[in-house]
Amino acid sequence: MKVLGIESSCDETGVALYDTGRGLLGHAVHTQVAMHEAYGGVVPELASRDHIRRLIPLLERVLADAGCTRRDIDAIAYTAGPGLAGALLVGASFAEALAMALDVPALPVHHLEGHLLSPLLADDAPPFPFIALLVSGGHTQLMRVTRVGAYELLGESLDDAAGEAFDKTAKLLGLGYPGGPALAKLAERGTAGRFKLPRPMLNSGDLSFSFSGLKTAVLTAARAKELTESEKADLAAEFQEAVTEVLAAKSVTACRQHRLSSLVVAGGVGANRRLRQRLDEAMAKIGGRVFYPALELCTDNGAMIAFCGAQRLLQGEVPVAARGAFAVRPR
Ligand code: KG4
Numbered sequence: 001m002k003v004l005g006i007e008s009s010c011d012e013t014g015v016a017l018y019d020t021g022r023g024l025l026g027h028a029v030h031t032q033v034a035m036h037e038a039y040g041g042v043v044p045e046l047a048s049r050d051h052i053r054r055l056i057p058l059l060e061r062v063l064a065d066a067g068c069t070r071r072d073i074d075a076i077a078y079t080a081g082p083g084l085a086g087a088l089l090v091g092a093s094f095a096e097a098l099a100m101a102l103d104v105p106a107l108p109v110h111h112l113e114g115h116l117l118s119p120l121l122a123d124d125a126p127p128f129p130f131i132a133l134l135v136s137g138g139h140t141q142l143m144r145v146t147r148v149g150a151y152e153l154l155g156e157s158l159d160d161a162a163g164e165a166f167d168k169t170a171k172l173l174g175l176g177y178p179g180g181p182a183l184a185k186l187a188e189r190g191t192a193g194r195f196k197l198p199r200p201m202l203n204s205g206d207l208s209f210s211f212s213g214l215k216t217a218v219l220t221a222a223r224a225k226e227l228t229e230s231e232k233a234d235l236a237a238e239f240q241e242a243v244t245e246v247l248a249a250k251s252v253t254a255c256r257q258h259r260l261s262s263l264v265v266a267g268g269v270g271a272n273r274r275l276r277q278r279l280d281e282a283m284a285k286i287g288g289r290v291f292y293p294a295l296e297l298c299t300d301n302g303a304m305i306a307f308c309g310a311q312r313l314l315q316g317e318v319p320v321a322a323r324g325a326f327a328v329r330p331r
């Protein structure tokens with residue numbers, strides 16, 4: 001069965017074709033970063049319009065790479081939410097219309113479920129059950145994953161998501177968009193510990209997170225004096241240390257509490273090198289292992305949506321009932 005995946009929740013247009021027998025046949029992503037850069041963030045109206053422009057060329061490219069035609073598509077999975085309403089509507093309309101034209105089922109997929117399952121696309125996939133750390137621009141969650149479709153939320157951010165904190169802090173430091181990678185790059189030139197930032201909720205005794213105070217602490221430090229370029233790098237390094245320390249500590253606690261040795265990391269912040277280093281070290285100490293999606297599948301893409309849709313169909317989900325459903329939640 002070949003499932004087409006469509007992702008258009010924010011500023012990346014992703015299209016992919018996944019075969020349940022042969023794996024990923026093709027995938028392509030167009031990022032709108034250059035278009036939004038001048039505005040310092042994503043402009044929703046521009047994002048929607050660009051998704052319209054990109055979807056058909058991306059579909060044609062993916063089909064050509066896969067050596068397939070439209071007629072080979074057996075089902076279409078698309079990101080139904082969460083995300084920017086207009087951007088989501090473009091992907092949903094495209095997917096539903098194409099499904100109707102080809103007379104194949106269309107399946108709305110929860111964006112986070114796509115991220116969550118993306119490490120399963122790797123050759124070296126994690127075994128069930130596992131703990132998943134979902135760290136994106138909109139969410140920071142720890143989940144226990146028993147199988148596809150069975151997710152238990154163990155803890156999440158009470159305020160800003162980790163990616164959001166990276167983005168907002170980057171803005172405070174006058175870095176460009178997208179903030180997360182820019183801040184991570186600056187942090188590499190700085191030394192953590194020269195500024196002292198808190199480790200929010202590190203010892204809270206639960207698996208909740210809070211990152212908004214950290215951003216305020218950076219603001220206070222930045223307002224105290226005019227920062228030199230090297231001080232900015234030190235502050236960025238300390239911020240990255242604070243966020244990654246809390247994320248790593250709580251991920252290990254979740255694994256310990258549930259006696260699981262596999263940790264899956266998904267979402268854009270999962271691309272952060274320092275986070276990966278910390279998680280690898282911390283999990284090795286308890287005899288565990290961390291599984292990451294391929295770097296190109298950490299941020300938004302159609303492959304994770306195609307894969308998620310395919311798994312749901314394999315589990316016998318009947319997509320017809322979902323027609324017209326816009327927002328879905330993982331069960
Ligand atoms: O998963 P994603 O592509 O989109 C959402 O679903 O949100 O994640 C985007 C988030 C942004 O906040 C971005 O700044 C952050 O991931 N991000 C990073 C890095 N790469 C992307 N944050 C820290 N370090 C990075 N290397």
Ligand code: ZN
Nearest residue numbers: 115136299300
């Ligand atoms: Zn995402």
